[in-house]
Amino acid sequence: MQMRAAVLWEPHSPLRIESVTLPDPGPRDVLVRIVGSGVCGSDVHVLHGQLPFYDCPIVPGHEAAGVVEAIGSEVTAVATGDHVILGWIPGCGSCQSCWDGHPERCPNLGFSGALYDGRTRIRVGDEAIGSMAHIGGFAEYALVGERTCIKIREDAPLERVCLIGCGVATGYGSVFLRAGVQPGATALVIGCGGVGLNVIQFLDLAAATTIIAVDVHPAKLELARTMGATHVVDASSVDVADAVRELTAGVGVDHAFEVISTAATIRQAYEVTRPGGQVTVVGVAPPGEEVSLPATLRKTVTGGGPAGTQWGVTPMLVDLYMAGKVKLDELVSRERPLDGVNDAFADLAAGRVARTVLLPHT
Amino acid sequence: MQMRAAVLWEPHSPLRIESVTLPDPGPRDVLVRIVGSGVCGSDVHVLHGQLPFYDCPIVPGHEAAGVVEAIGSEVTAVATGDHVILGWIPGCGSCQSCWDGHPERCPNLGFSGALYDGRTRIRVGDEAIGSMAHIGGFAEYALVGERTCIKIREDAPLERVCLIGCGVATGYGSVFLRAGVQPGATALVIGCGGVGLNVIQFLDLAAATTIIAVDVHPAKLELARTMGATHVVDASSVDVADAVRELTAGVGVDHAFEVISTAATIRQAYEVTRPGGQVTVVGVAPPGEEVSLPATLRKTVTGGGPAGTQWGVTPMLVDLYMAGKVKLDELVSRERPLDGVNDAFADLAAGRVARTVLLPHT
DSSP: OOEEEEBOOOOSSEEEEEEEOOOOOOOOOOEEEEEEEEOOHHHHHTTTTOOTTTOOOEOOOEEEEEEEEEETTTOOOOOOOOOEEOSSSSOOOSSSHHHHGGGGGOOOSSOOOOOTOOOOOEETTTTTEEGGGTTOOOSEEEEEEEEGGGEOOTTTHHHHHGGGGTTTHHHIIIHHHHHHHHTTTTEEOOOOOOHHHHHHHHHHTTTTEEEEEEOOHHHHHHHHHTTOOOOOETTTEEEEEEEEHHHTSSSSSEEEESSSHHHHHHHHHTTEEEEEEEEOOOSSSOOOOEEEEETOOSSEOOOHHHHHHHOSSSHHHHHHHHSSSOOOOGGGEEEEEEEHHHHHHHHHHHHOOOOEEEETTT | OOOEEEESSSSSSSOOEEEEEOOOTTTEEEEEEEEEEEEHHHHHHHTTTTTOOSSSEEEEEEEEEEEEEEEOTTTOOOOTTOOOOOOSOOOOOOSSSHTTOOGGGOOOSOOSSSSSTSSEEEETTEEEEEEEETTTOOOOOEEEEHHHHHHHHHHHSSHHHHHGHHHHHHIIIIIIIISOTTTTTTEEEESHHHHHHHHHHHHHOOOOOOEEEEEEOOOHHHHHHHOOOOOOEETSSOHHHHHHHHTTSSSOOOEEEEOOOHHHHHHHHHHHHEEEEEEEOSSSSOTTEEEEEEEEEEEEEEEEOOHHOOSSSSHHHHHHTTTTTTTOOGEEEEEEGGGGGHHHHHHHHHTSEEEEEOOOOO
């Protein structure tokens, strides 16, 4: 079949909307009609060539949800018509790490632009095109592995719950799975983009009582308040350490979440955390970057990026949204058709949006 | 009353055995006749003036056990004749941290050489002498706060279970409370002194299946095998990274325990841990020392020294020893009378002993 997809032909160039070819589903493939696809900071890393395991040409996009259109002969987990969120860490499902609930450590299914069987699916003429994160969400359809499909309830709006596939799950995982925030905790979040805002809303859900949001964009700080921040700090004009000292009676926060991934902000997060507290580095710093920390290490520092913090949580998060306990509508600053993808990246770079959701079939 | 105690009059000088004065127990004081007192690396830090919260003159020693000789009028937790291990993190018992089971974070009861009420007890003439860690274990008696006393069963040999007060509890806390080692784990321990050997024995108790011990003293590596190491690496002649690679099929260990506390060995521990694994820094690095780590932080790094890893475990550890599940006899290289304390430090510095136990009444 033919479909439209946004292809990155080389790093640092605009995406081009191409008519590409998809084969019929293989025995274990699932064809998904994409309804909504979030534009995330990790897609920016792909555009800038900062994720060395992805070669161009590739279809970016990894935060998508849709409806199963067709399945291969051996697929049992989903059926035609099922609503699914596409999960970007499928894992092989059979190794010790996957059995332990840690597909992010699966040695058998890494990131390369290929699917679970090591082969790509998309073609333009004779040229093979990769799919980011086993998905390639900036397209009308995705041909994915069975384990990439997470079946969800059918009354949830796919153009909203697509966000659960990456940003929301990462916020949840960082706060509940990685940091284990307890009621009454004090917390700091450095960076209020799409992921940082989710960290804030799950801190609120975890009943943290002091949630300090730090950014340099006033609009993001306003959104941080909407998501549950009790205090906001504009780091362009206020000293973060002073602000934390004042808000925590000089003790420091129990938990600091660093959602920018620079050495300077990781160090800053460490400094303002109390002894015995925890610094959770949510993003992924560039390869080779080093951070200097006091060797006493009186605070726990943990990271690994989204792949080290998320997973296994998706249908439950849909339920939380439908129950009014998780905010998604507030995160969607704008919807655009597929050919608005480059404008969406421009908005993201300028700090004008938390998330744009692409609607490939409009 | 008069008693003999080993007093540090100034840093870097030998301890002097003095006849010192103890007052009668105050209302909340407990007088303990010390039966056994371990000589630990933290005492060395006091001797070298590396713990800035301790002023000289002071009686070192913080790993002691004995028998309650007398109690103050308001003491209810112990009675005369009770056998006790002295705990070096009493906490105030009333603040949020203490209620949470984290006396090591108690803001009300720090380390200063004074007892819970901010006053010292020991005198030489008119001069006030501090007690290390609310204890001052290198003496015939200790006048301590009620919360310093941990009552234990009376059939356990006090000259052995005294080790539980610091080194053994720290090994237990590091492996079970801080790192949460699971059966089948692979682990590395850098530094096989009194604490490192305990980390090894609790890794064995936790059913870690690969336990790699690293040191530069062959005698310590031999003892490491006795305590449960499955492999030993002499870092003076073997490359640690190569050895770990070979023993873990190139993956790295699940857990690295750093029990030396230098930036170089912390970095080494980080390097040989697998992504998603955990580095536990058991010791306390000197103030001001920095460690450089990859900012991706794909591994959890946690520390805080013994105060960040131990606590609340003492009577259970005595039961484990009596049940043959925890080794103490193997850790005691030598017993000495109180006036052998300087020789014990010389043995420790030369790597000749795991632990010396002082017997102040022999």
